[in-house]
Amino acid sequence: MAEKRPLLRTVVGEVLRRHRQEQRRTLAEVAKEANVSVPYLSEVERGRKEPSSEVLAAVCDSLRLGLPDLLAEVRHELTFAYAPVIRLDAARLELARRETRRQAHRPGDALLLAA
Structure with missing residues (x-):
């Protein structure tokens, strides 16, 4: 099953939080200056x-x-x-397993590996 893509609002919130924390500022400081409530800004940061x-x-x-x-x-x-x-390492491992299961190799057989 493929991994679920994140929502845009989640990534926006993560980036905003990262910048706020890098500046060592509190939610209250940023919220006050932006004229939004602390709970609302918190919800935005959490996506x-x-x-x-x-x-x-x-x-x-x-x-x-x-x-x-x-x-x-x-x-x-x-x-x-x-x-x-x-995961190329997993693909290579599976290829190696398949190769060891092969019963006979003839002289001149070629193995193609792609990376």
Whole structure:
């Protein structure tokens, strides 16, 4: 079963929280400056609320983070951090198991491995 993709609001919240924590600021400080409630900002950071563009802009301003920078980080997270991973080591192990099960090898047989 494929891993479920994260919601956009979840990744936005993670990036906002990371910036706030890197600045060693509290929820209360950022919420006050952005003119939103602490519980609401907490819900946004946990990915439970979908913030409006106005709220996102206010929180970004409070964090001194450009909206394009926020969106670039979110894009990066969605593209790379949550991208499906193909486990080549597992594929190679399975190929090796299949090869050992083969009964006979003839001289001149070729084995093609792709990476």
